[in-house]
Amino acid sequence: MGIQVQFRKEAAELLSSGAVKLVIGYGEGSTPERRRPVFVRTPAETERLVLDGACVANLSTYLISEGLLSDGKNVAVFLKPDGIRSINILAAEAQLNPEQVVIFGFDIENGEARPLAGRKASDFTQVVEAAKAAGLSPELQKEAERLDHISAAERFEYWKEQFSKCIKCYACRQVCPMCYCRRCIVDVNQPQWINTSSHTLGNFEWNIVRAFHLAGRCVACGGCDRSCPVNIPLRLINHRMAKEVLDAFDYYAGESTDQKPVLATFRQDDPETFIL
Template sequence: MSIQEQYRSRAKELLREGTVKMVIGYGAGTTPLRRRPIFITSPDDADRLVLDAACRTNLAGYLLREGLLADQKSVAVFLTPDGVRTINILAAESQLATEQVIVLGFQIDGENARQLEGTRVADFSGIIAERKKKRKEQPSHEVARKLEQMTSVERFSFWEGEFSRCIKCYACRAACPMCWCRRCVVDNNQPQWVNTSSHTLGNLEWNLVRAFHLAGRCVECGNCSEACPVNIPLHLLNRRMTEEVLTAFDYYPGADEHQEPVLASFRKDDPETFIL
């Protein structure tokens, strides 16, 4: 049985038993190479689920849809290890309870989707620990290395150029499972903290504020860069922050659901006295 068939029957079973009220997965898209998020609530519809190498979107953010988890019922969702990390962070940030999440874990290896054993996010801690180790050894992105070699003036003008294309559609924010603020800082206009205009200053402000906000929280799923209609390499900013946090604090976001947010927690015995 193909992995797709296995997961379809698992989804069917979960819905039929009433273990979950919904399965969030991937379905066929407009073209043969496209996949789109779908929401299955009836076992009869489970055959619409697709699982293959084209399933790249991190679906975790859909769990935060207003009211979805309010009835304490469970939802199953197709997740890669980075998707599982997302759930851990959302739990640590009190946005959901992991008891309500059934994981349909998978991983894309080249052209194939591979099954990952486990049902609850905690079942994936071994895989995530492995990923952390690998991430530490992973060399920086080629463009990132070039950026490191630039002077700060050159680097600033690189980003100014990239951000000049930004049309302020906020697809990066909408696609990011970590952007769960009910009211984003850019939508606050009393006072207007961030310029909403899509000019040089407004674009820099927006993209940098978002990058800072994701430091120590981004799981590098790539939703933002994929969503950006003008192809700004947003992931480069977030990857850089990930490396910073990994080196400085040995912190890999989403290791488990009890992991404290690195930039929103402190210890009383912290050697930095300014904290208390």
């Protein structure tokens, strides 16, 4: 039995028994190689669910929709290991109760989706451990190192060119499961920290602040990168931050539902080589 058939069947069972009120999964997209999120509320609708190698989006972002989980009912969601880590972070940051989330775990190997055993966030500890052991993306690391080795002025020019393209559509924020603030810092106008028009300085500030807010929280699902209409390599800057917290604090985001956020905790012997 293929994974798609299996997940459809299990989703239908969960819906008909009332164990979950909603299943968030993938459906046909606008082109054959694209998938879009579908929200299934009845057993019959589970026929719309698709699962294959093209299902790359991190659907955990829909769980933080306001009011979705506030009735205490459960929601099922299709998640890759990065999405499972997102659930762990959201639970650790008290944004959701992991008991309310039923996970249809899968991973993509050689373009094929294969199921991961488990239904609760805590069932996937080994999956997350394996992801941690596999390390951060080598391709991104290569590019980050290339940038690390050029001069600061050249790096500035690189990012200036990238950020000058930004149109401040905030798609990166909207797609991100970690961007759940009711009032984002760019929307604060007293005081106005960040220039809101999309000139390069304002774009610089916005992207720096977003990267800072994602430091030690980003799971590298790549949603921001894919959603960016002007192709700014946002994944790269987030990768660099993930590398920093890993090297400095041995911290890997989303290991468990009770892992303390990296910037909300400290050790007395944290490195401080740069402090005079």
